[in-house]
Amino acid sequence: MVPGFLKASQDSKFTVLASDVIYPVGSSDDYGTKFYRPYQDYQAPIYAIPGNHDWYEDLGGFMRAFCDAPPLAPEPSPRPLTPAWLRSLLWHRAHPTDEQRLSEARQLRSALAQRAVQxxxxxxxxAGRLRIIGIDTGLLGTIDAEQGRWLRVVSAGDMPKILITGSPLYVDAEHHPCPIEGGGTVDEIVRDPDHHYVAAIGGDIHNYQRYPVPVDGRTIQYVVAGGGGAFMHATHTIPRVSVGHVTEDDFRCYPLRGDSLAFYSRLYGRRLRMRRFFTLTEAEATAVIARRLGIAPTRAQGQPARVTPRTRLVAALLGAARRPDRTARFRLPVRKAYTQLFSPGSATYSPPFFKCFLRLDVTPDSVRLRCFAATGNLRQELDPPVEDEVTIPLPRQGTGG
Structure with missing residues (x-):
């Protein structure tokens, strides 16, 4: 992903990593190979919000890298046969940081233009007329009362705002408003017309999705943008969209559902050594997705592929979404169970990768949001393709619009 990112990010003022900076457990010892080295040639500050994976080692690595915090004090060993002892057997425990290794890694992004301490x-x-607000939704996808009070304070005023969160508020055709300890939700703050939010961008899920939600006569762009690293979360499991007054015609995603299904068909064909049965072409996958969801094909094709009993069966086994009036049957793990059991070892090193990143260009009147693909193909590294684009108008300050 990095070569295309470096190309598309030329002349940008800063970058934000939208959660899960270091996969899978946020270890400080992984920052050299997974953060400092890949981004050593990006000549601007990088800020970040943590995701649940960054919390698996008590946020120690994240705080060292982005907040210049001292190392965490070692935890005392719990007494045997106590509840704390039992938890320690079941939960990943942070290990001491290799200080020399971390110090050497930091030198890779030590130029004055790259320095940033949040x-x-x-x-x-x-950032000009726009305020960008990043929140920490921790392990459970919520925020505590103290952060909730802070969020309400920084959200006040008529400056247009974009929220960056580790827990997307709209994802997979569902609404997840993000509870705040003590009452209320993050989305209530975003929707409040006095706060002037124009978008909410969430990481965590490893693909791109966009929901233009109408709210009180205006549109808030709810975006999923967690496709910058690790494996790719399936989009072909996303049902026909009808949420928050957003329909399938309004919804955008990357990869397209057909490409996602074709990718997973190759993956399972290889894993189960049943390539001839499982493997679908992009045209076959696109056709069967269109049939199952009752939608038009999402990519212009010459001669449409025929939907055969085999393609229908493979689509069903791989969890392709169905129309709401159809009942689900047995399927192979491609979502939560797949993530837990297989995904860490399923990163592919053969293009296309279906990774992506966003670029936001802010003017006094608008924000131009573009989703760039990172496929691993040389031509697209030199000229990253835009998979989705939207221009978000900024309300004039003092107008209440």
């Missing part, structure tokens, strides 16, 4: 895991940045 105050904590949640923050606000004013």
């Amino acid at each position: 105050p904590g895991p949640y923050w606000a940045i004013d």
Whole structure:
């Protein structure tokens, strides 16, 4: 992903990593190979919000890298046969940081133009007319009362705002408003017309999705943008969209559902050594997705592929979404169970990768949001393709619009 990112990010002022910076457990010893080295040639500051994976080692690595915090004090060993002892057997425990290794890694991004120290895991940045607010949703996808109070304060005022969160508020055709300890939700703050949010961008899920949700006469762009690393989460499991007054015609995703299904068909064909049965072409996958969801094919084709009993069976086994009036049957794990059991070892090193990143260009009147694909193909590294684009108008300050 990095070569295309470096090309598309030329002249950008800073970058934000939208959660799960270091996969899978946020270890400080992994920052050299997974953060400092890949981004050593990006000549601007990088800020971040943590995701659940960054919390698996108590946020120690994240705080060292982005907040210049001291190392965490070692935890005392729990007494045997106590509840704390039992938890320690079942939960990943942080190990001491290799300080020399971390110090050497930091030198890779030590230029003055690259330096950035953020105050904590949640923050606000004013970028011209736009305020970008990053929140920390921790392990459970919620925020505590203290952060909730802070969020309400920094959300006040008529400056247009974009939220960056580790827990997308709209994802997989569902609404997840993100509870705040003590009452209320993050999405209530985003929707409040006095706060002037124009978008909410969430990481965590490893693909791209966009839901333009109408709210009180305006549109808030709810975006999933967690496709920058690790494996690719399936999009072919996303049902026909009808949520928050957003329909299938309004919804956008990358990879397209057909490409996602074709990718997973090759993956399972290889894993189960049944390539001839499982493998679908992009045309076959696109056709069967269109049939199952009752939608038009999402990519212009010459001669449409025929939907055969085999393609229908493979699509069903791989969890392709169905119309709401159809009941689900047995399927292979491609979502939560797949993530837990197989995904860490399923990263592919053969293009296309179906990774992506966003670029936001802010003017006094609008924000231009583009989703760039990172496929691993040389031509697209030199000229990253835009998979989705939207221009978001910014309300004029003081107008209440």
